[in-house]
Each structure stands twice: as C-alpha cells, then as structure tokens.
Amino acid sequence: MSEKIPVTVLTGYLGAGKTTLLNRILTEDHGKKFAVIVNEFGEAGIDGDLVVGADEEIFEMNNGCICCTVRGDLIRILDGLMKRKGKFDAIIVETTGLADPAPVAQTFFVDQDVGDATKLDAVVTVTDAKWLKDRLKDAPEAKNQIAFADVIILNKTDLVTAEELAGVEAAIRAINPYAKLHKTTRCDVAIDKLLDRNAFDLDRILDIEPDFLESGHHHHHSDDVRSMSFTIPGDVDPDKFMPWINDISQAQGPNILRSKGILSFKDEPRRFVFQGVHMILDGDLQRDWKADEKRESRLVFIGRDLDENELRKGFMACAA
Amino acid sequence: MDTQTKPVSLREHVVPVTAGEHVVSASWLKQTLAFALADGRVLRWRDGETESIDAHAGGILSACSDGERLISGGDDGRVVTTAAEGEPIEIYRDAKRRWIDAVTFSGSGAIAWNTGKTVHARDDKGKLRSFDFASTPQGLVFAPKGYRLAVAQMNGVSLWYPNTEAKPEFLEWKGSHLDVTWSADGRFVVSSMQENALHGWRLGDKPTHMRMTGYPAKPRSLSWSHDGLWLASSGADAAIIWPFQGEGPTGKAPRECGARHAKVTRVAFHPKALVLAVGYDDGCILLVRLTDASELLVRPPLKASGITAFAWDKLGKRLAFGAEDGAAGILTLPT
Numbered sequence: 136m137s138e139k140i141p142v143t144v145l146t147g148y149l150g151a152g153k154t155t156l157l158n159r160i161l162t163e164d165h166g167k168k169f170a171v172i173v174n175e176f177g178e179a180g181i182d183g184d185l186v187v188g189a190d191e192e193i194f195e196m197n198n199g200c201i202c203c204t205v206r207g208d209l210i211r212i213l214d215g216l217m218k219r220k221g222k223f224d225a226i227i228v229e230t231t232g233l234a235d236p237a238p239v240a241q242t243f244f245v246d247q248d249v250g251d252a253t254k255l256d257a258v259v260t261v262t263d264a265k266w267l268k269d270r271l272k273d274a275p276e277a278k279n280q281i282a283f284a285d286v287i288i289l290n291k292t293d294l295v296t297a298e299e300l301a302g303v304e305a306a307i308r309a310i311n312p313y314a315k316l317h318k319t320t321r322c323d324v325a326i327d328k329l330l331d332r333n334a335f336d337l338d339r340i341l342d343i344e345p346d347f348l349e350s351g352h353h354h355h356h357s358d359d360v361r362s363m364s365f366t367i368p369g370d371v372d373p374d375k376f377m378p379w380i381n382d383i384s385q386a387q388g389p390n391i392l393r394s395k396g397i398l399s400f401k402d403e404p405r406r407f408v409f410q411g412v413h414m415i416l417d418g419d420l421q422r423d424w425k426a427d428e429k430r431e432s433r434l435v436f437i438g439r440d441l442d443e444n445e446l447r448k449g450f451m452a453c454a455a
Numbered sequence: 456m457d458t459q460t461k462p463v464s465l466r467e468h469v470v471p472v473t474a475g476e477h478v479v480s481a482s483w484l485k486q487t488l489a490f491a492l493a494d495g496r497v498l499r500w501r502d503g504e505t506e507s508i509d510a511h512a513g514g515i516l517s518a519c520s521d522g523e524r525l526i527s528g529g530d531d532g533r534v535v536t537t538a539a540e541g542e543p544i545e546i547y548r549d550a551k552r553r554w555i556d557a558v559t560f561s562g563s564g565a566i567a568w569n570t571g572k573t574v575h576a577r578d579d580k581g582k583l584r585s586f587d588f589a590s591t592p593q594g595l596v597f598a599p600k601g602y603r604l605a606v607a608q609m610n611g612v613s614l615w616y617p618n619t620e621a622k623p624e625f626l627e628w629k630g631s632h633l634d635v636t637w638s639a640d641g642r643f644v645v646s647s648m649q650e651n652a653l654h655g656w657r658l659g660d661k662p663t664h665m666r667m668t669g670y671p672a673k674p675r676s677l678s679w680s681h682d683g684l685w686l687a688s689s690g691a692d693a694a695i696i697w698p699f700q701g702e703g704p705t706g707k708a709p710r711e712c713g714a715r716h717a718k719v720t721r722v723a724f725h726p727k728a729l730v731l732a733v734g735y736d737d738g739c740i741l742l743v744r745l746t747d748a749s750e751l752l753v754r755p756p757l758k759a760s761g762i763t764a765f766a767w768d769k770l771g772k773r774l775a776f777g778a779e780d781g782a783a784g785i786l787t788l789p790t
Contacts, residue, residue, distance in 0.1 A: 187530070188553060190571065192591055194609050197630045197650050207609060207631045208591060210649065215516050215530065215556055218477045218493035218779075246649065247672060 139254040142226045143330055144239050146280045147261030148270050149232030152290040156261050156322035156329075157229055163326050170216050170223040172209065174231040185223060187212050191231060193238045196245060202389045202413040203245060204238040210246050217252045225330065226253065233276050236260075236283040237392065240412045243335070257332035260284035260314075261322065264303050265294040271306055278360040281307055282392045282437045284314040285334035293320045310360050311437055313395075337408045337419050360392070362437040365447050370401040370455040371432045379453055380409075380416065383446070388414030391438040399430040401455035462741060462750035469753060471784045472505065474498050478777025479527075481766035482520030487539035488775050489525040490764070490783060491518035497525060497537045500785075510535045510543040516556040517568075522769070526566055528555030534568050547575065559604075561597035567604050567617075569595065574606055576617035584617040594634035599641050607632035607646045612656070614644070626656045628664065634675060639683040643703060647674045653688060657703050665705050667697055676721045680729060685710075685745070687722040687731050694722050694733045694743065712743040713750060723765035723774070732774055734762025740776060740786075753786050 147153040161169060170185040189208050196203040209228065216226065228239060236258050243255040260280045263270075267289075270277035281287060287307060292300055300318070307316065315332075317324045333339035376398065384391065394411040396418075409418025424430055434450055477493035488500040495511035511529035518527040524536040532549030549555065549570045558568045564579030569592040575585045590609035597604055598614075606613040606623070612635055615623035631649035638645075645655040645665075651673055655665035667688075674690030679699075686704075687696045693714035697704040713719070713733040721734035729745035738757035741750050753774070754762075764777035777783040 185530075188551070190591055192609065194631050195629075207649070210631070211556065211591070211593065212554075215514070215554065218479065218516070219514050220477075247651075 139252060140220070140224070140226055141256040141331065142228060142243065142253050143256050143332075144236060144258045145227055145229045145261070146234060146236050146258060146283070147232065147288075148263065148267075148274060148277045148280065150266070151232070151261040151263040152288070152322050153229060153232070153261050155290075156259075156288060156324075157227065159322050159324075160227065160326055160329065165326055167225060167330075168223045170219075170226045172212055172226065172228045174229055174234075185216070185219070187216070189228075191234060202237070203241060203415065205242040205245050206238050209239065209242050210249055213249050213253060220252075225256075233274075235276060235279050237279070237413055240283070240335075241415055244412065244415045244417060255335045256330065257285040257334040258283050259286045259288065259329050261288045261290055262303075262307065264289055264292045264300055264318075267303050268306055271310075275360075278310060278439075279392065281310045281314075282360050282362075282439075284311060285332055286329060287311070287314045287316045288322055288324055289316060289318045290322050291320065292318045311362055313362065313435065313437070335410065335417075337410065337417065337421060360437070360439045361441075362435060363441065363443050363446065364433060364435045365450045366434075367432040367451065367454045369431060370399045371453045372455040373400045373403075373407070375455075376400075376450075376453040379449055383449065384411060384414050384416055387438070387441065390440055391436055393437045394435065396432070396434040398432040398434075399424065462752040464752040465742070465786060465789070466752065466755070468789055469784045469786045470503070471782070472498075472500055473781065474777055474783040475781040477779050477781060478764045478783055479515050480518040480520075480525075481764040481775040481777050481783070482518070482525050483766055483768040483773075483775065484520065484523060484525065484539040485769075488766070488785065489520065489537060489539075490775075490777055491515045491525060491527050492781075495529060495531070497527065497543065499537075499539070501539075508537060508543055510537055516554060517558045519558055519560055520766075521560045521562075521564070526558050526560055528558040528568050530554050532570065534558060534566070536566075546577070557593060557595045559595040559597060561602070562599070563602070565597060565602060565617075567595050567597065569593075574604065574615070576602075576604055576615075578602060578618070586615055586617070586623070588613060588623075593632060594636075594646065596635050596637050598637055599639050605635045605637055605644050607635040612644055612646050626662055628654050630654075633673065634677060636677045636679070636686070638686075638699060639679060643699060645677065645686060647677065647688070647690075649673065651690065653677075653697070655703060663705075665703050667695075667704060667709070670695070672718055676719075676723075678722045678724045678731070680724045680731075680745075681726055682729075685724070685729070687724060689719040689722050691719060692717065694719050694731055696731070696745070710745065712745065712748055713741045715739065715741075717756070721762045721765050721776075723767055726767050726769065726771045728771065732765050732767070732776075734765060734776060736761040738762065738778060738782075742774075754784070757782070 192208045398407040405420040479491040490498040497510045499506045513531035532552035534547040537543040567576040594607035611627040613623040632646040634647040651670040653667035656662040670690040674688040676689035693711040696710040717735040717737040723732045738760035740753035760778040766775045774786040
C-alpha cells in the first residue's frame with residue numbers, strides 16, 4: 136500500500152487571516168506541491184497547485200450516531216483527487232469562517248475510502264488577537280474552532296497591547312491548553328510548524344501535557360467550552376474503563392469535541408492510547424511503557440457544558 | 456485465492472496497452488478503443504496503433520460513451536466529446552471552472568452533466584436545460600426510454616424531465632447517494648451509497664424500496680446483464696449479483712461470483728451472454744460464467760495495478776480494461 140496523503144484542515148473565523156496563511160503556505164519555497172480545497176473558489180489562485188472549490192455539504196451518517204456528520208463534498212473531491220496521486224504531496228482543506236471543524240475531521244474516520252487514501256494530519260486554527268475575545272462571546276463557531284485545534288495561530292498581535300495579548304492568550308488556553316500556539320503578525324509562521332504534525336496519529340501521541348502551564352489557577356466556569364484532564368496515578372481496569380468511555384462517548388458525544396488519553400492497563404506492558412472526535416473513538420495498544428516512565432493514566436476532554444465532577448468520578452472508578 | 460480450482464487462463468489472448476496514467480474509463484467507438492485518462496488525455500487505440508489527444512486542460516473526472524463519441528467531464532470545467540477520428544470538440548465550458556464529475560448520455564443522443572448544484576441536460580437537437588438541485592448532484596443516468604434523468608444526490612434520487620417545468624420527483628432515502636443506474640425495462644432505479652450499500656426503487660404510482668446491504672466497501676461499479684434480469688456490483692471480495700426477475704431482489708439472496716482475497720473494483724456483463732468480467736483491486740481480472748460459476752483468468756494479480764475500467768465491444772468479442780497505474784489491455788476471446 137502506498138503512503139497515505141496527509142491532510143491539513145485550516146479553520147478560523149472570518150477575517151482572522153486564513154487566506155493569508157494559505158497563501159504563505161503555497162508560496163513559501165518548500166518544494167512541496169499541494170492540492171487545496173477552498174470554500175470560496177477563486178480566492179487563492181496559485182499556479183502549480185491544484186485548487187478545488189467545495190460546497191461544505193454536510194450529511195448525517197445512517198448509523199444512528201446523531202453527531203456523526205461528515206462532509207459529502209469532501210469525500211467526492213478526495214475521490215477525484217486520488218486519481219491524480221503523485222501530482223501533489225499533501226492536501227489542505229480550508230473551511231468557511233463559520234464552519235464547525237467536526238464534520239471535516241470525522242470524514243477521515245468514518246469514510247473508508249478517504250481513510251484508506253489519506254490521513255488527517257492536524258486542525259490548524261487562525262485567530263485574530265484583536266477581535267477574538269468578542270467572537271468568543273458572540274460566535275460559538277469561533278469557540279469550536281479553538282477547542283478543535285491542534286495548532287493555533289494567534290495572528291495580528293501587532294494590533295493589540297501586551298496586556299491585551301496576554302488576555303487573549305489566557306482566553307484561548309482556558310478552552311484549549313493542549314494545542315501548539317504561535318503568535319504572529321501576518322501569519323508569519325514556519326511551515327514545518329503547521330504541516331506533518333501527525334496530531335491524529337495514535338503512534339505520535341507521545342504525551343498530552345498542556346502546551347502551556349497555567350500560571351496561577353484560573354477557573355473559567357462561565358465558559359461553556361473548556362478542557363479538563365484527569366489523572367489516575369497508576370493502572371486502570373480495562374473491563375471498567377472501556378464500557379465507561381463508550382457510554383460517555385455515546386451519551387455525551389455531541390458535547391465532547393475532542394478527547395485523548397494515554398492509559399496504563401493492569402498487567403499490560405503496552406500503553407493504551409486513544410483519541411476521539413465527538414462519538415468516534417479510535418484507540419489501540421501502542422508501544423511498551425519505558426522502564427523510567429511513570430505508569431499513570433491520563434484523560435483529556437475538550438467540550439461544551441461537560442460535568443467535570445461527574446466525569447472525574449466516573450474515570451476514578453475505573454482505577455484498578 | 457483458491458489454488459485447487461485454478462481458472463483456465465486466457466492470458467495469451469491479451470494485448471497490453473500502455474496508457475501511462477490512471478484510466479478513468481474505456482469505451483469502444485466501433486473499431487477504435489478510447490481510454491479517458493486522469494491527466495486529461497484521451498488515448499485512442501486502433502489495430503495496435505495508439506494516439507494521444509489532449510482533451511482537457513486538467514484531469515478527466517468522468518467519462519462515458521454513446522458508441523460514436525467519448526464524452527468526458529474534467530476538473531477544467533469542460534465537457535468534451537472525442538470521436539474515433541479528429542480533434543476533440545468542446546460542448547460546454549463552466550465560467551467558474553468548477554469540476555464536472557458526472558457525465559451521461561441517452562440512447563437518443565442527449566448528454567447531461569453537473570456543475571456545483573446544477574444539472575445540465577442537452578437534448579439531441581442541442582437545446583440546453585439546467586436545473587438547480589437542493590444538494591450536489593452526483594451520479595446521473597437517463598431513463599432507457601423518454602427524456603428523463605435520474606440524479607443521485609443527498610438523501611435520495613431525483614427524477615427530472617428536462618423538457619418540462621415540472622418539479623423533479625424525489626425518491627427519498629436518507630444518506631449520500633453516489634452512482635445511479637436505471638434498468639433497461641425502466642422499472643427499477645438503483646443507487647450506490649456512501650455507507651456501503653445499494654438502494655433501489657421499483658417505480659410506479661407508489662415507488663417501493665429495495666435495500667441491498669452487507670457490502671464491506673462502497674459498490675461503485677454496477678452492470679446489468681444483457682437480459683436485464685441481473686445487476687452485478689463491486690464492493691466486496693466477490694462480485695455481488697442481485698436478481699431482478701419479477702418484483703426485484705427484496706427477500707432474495709444475491710449470487711456471489713469470483714470470490715478471492717481481494718476487493719472487486721469493477722464489473723461488466725458481456726453484452727450477449729451471462730458472463731461477467733470481474734476486476735479486483737489487486738489487478739486481477741476473471742471472467743465468470745453465471746450458469747455454472749466457471750472462471751477464466753484474464754489477468755493475474757499485479758501490485759498497485761487495481762482495475763478501474765472495463766469495456767466490452769458491441770458484439771462481445773473483445774474486452775478492454777484499464778488500471779490505476781496506467782496499465783491497460785485488450786482481451787480478444789478465442790473463437
């Protein structure tokens with residue numbers, strides 16, 4: 136089987152600088168050829184790259200999973216692009232400013248042909264330092280895009296004071312402390328910080344430490360979208376954990392945007408790693424725990440209106 | 456593969472053709488064979504001579520043939536026809552260069568294609584009619600009789616009379632419908648679905664549903680037998696052949712032919728006999744006779760050379776095939 140083609144999903148609220156970032160990726164001298172799926176055709180006309188217009192048509196899967204929505208147009212476009220394998224090294228999907236990243240991400244897990252030919256590399260979200268705080272108040276889409284991100288570009292930092300910038304950063308971190316964050320003025324970020332992230336590759340989820348250690352103790356209970364993590368300082372019982380995480384994903388899937396975990400199963404020399412998007416869970420036993428590694432079990436949820444105490448209680452009850 | 460019943464080989468009757476690029480479709484234009492290629496070229500083959508024609512300024516996404524011309528839609532937003540001789544003729548160009556990934560034709564000479572959410576139908580006199588659908592049209596197919604078009608889309612299949620103002624009839628079934636086919640007697644419409652199934656309707660005053668499920672992959676290739684009584688499909692490790700005698704396949708089990716440890720990617724019924732060409736993702740091609748399930752080997756497995764196109768000639772004497780790596784060939788049946 137040939138190598139799967141990596142796909143980077145580019146999101147960001149209207150005016151944040153998505154097109155600037157896209158043009159930077161396409162024009163920078165990196166020797167890579169891209170196929171670009173844009174929502175507004177004609178916005179980015181770059182010679183030498185395949186540019187395709189998309190319609191963002193979302194449909195619900197017939198599998199009874201209410202949040203299993205996928206992008207039908209994306210499946211169709213990727214099917215067409217796969218006939219021209221070898222003409223490009225990677226695919227970039229730009230979404231509209233109002234788009235929810237979940238259907239795009241889920242397409243790669245739900246559609247078999249898409250999953251066989253391509254792999255989701257990372258969700259990159261461009262945010263606007265000046266207007267983000269307002270958007271977080273009035274636009275749930277902007278929150279979703281940050282919650283979903285593996286990489287966040289905090290752009291237009293030259294338009295705010297240092298103090299304002301710190302405030303915006305704290306607001307982002309309250310929602311998603313795990314994404315890699317880059318502060319830029321004109322999306323001037325090195326391309327290797329955006330591509331080949333392998334953010335959805337179970338083998339590459341090395342740790343789920345936050346990218347940013349909160350100084351002090353912020354509690355953002357007023358925020359409906361936020362992250363939470365739980366640690367059991369030892370083993371969990373897979374016979375308790377697996378049904379629990381399945382139940383949680385089924386019952387609270389619509390509210391869980393992303394989940395990740397690295398778990399130590401009792402009497403199992405290997406780490407169990409999983410990640411999820413809404414109700415879709417993908418998990419596997421991975422490499423052995425190293426001798427100098429502390430065997431502990433850690434879970435992260437990023438979601439909307441999640442009951443932290445209930446989730447903690449449920450997870451703690453899975454301890455072996 | 457079951458080595459105990461190794462099929463008789465027809466390999467020495469195959470003439471290879473180098474297409475050089477992913478083969479989107481193969482079509483016989485009388486004695487000339489035309490391959491539509493993913494890089495936008497049409498390759499014409501006749502008596503061992505090949506000729507490459509630049510038909511599109513991008514890739515070819517979809518192609519079909521009425522026996523006289525190859526009709527192709529490309530990612531350059533153009534619909535082009537290419538005959539057995541001469542230059543390609545552009546019959547439509549989308550101003551926004553949107554993809555045209557479905558084209559079809561009718562027996563009376565009409566052609567239809569999609570751009571965005573619009574379907575365009577051009578009748579045999581060249582009159583163009585367009586209709587905007589609620590969701591992106593995917594597969595297109597004309598009714599065997601009359602100027603009526605079936606349009607596969609989200610949550611169902613629309614049946615549209617391009618020459619009337621009437622709103623298209625919508626055959627509703629939740630999910631994403633990809634390819635669509637119409638039985639030769641006009642009684643059945645069958646679509647392939649994103650979720651690894653076929654869905655059919657028996658047409659009438661009140662269309663009835665037919666569910667054909669259980670595929671491990673999407674059944675993207677469909678072929679009717681010459682007598683119209685069987686519908687063969689890809690998407691499993693054997694060709695799945697549904698019986699369409701009487702009321703259709705509801706409650707009946709399909710036939711499974713050519714089971715191997717590989718996925719069937721293309722199927723094509725012989726135009727005059729109950730013989731099915733079966734192509735697999737591992738490059739193998741078998742001919743299977745429905746009456747006794749006997750198998751003939753046309754092409755042994757070949758790495759990264761999954762079968763993407765089939766075309767029987769009108770009399771069923773020759774079978775053309777194409778593969779994802781640009782390999783192609785012609786089997787001439789021994790007499």
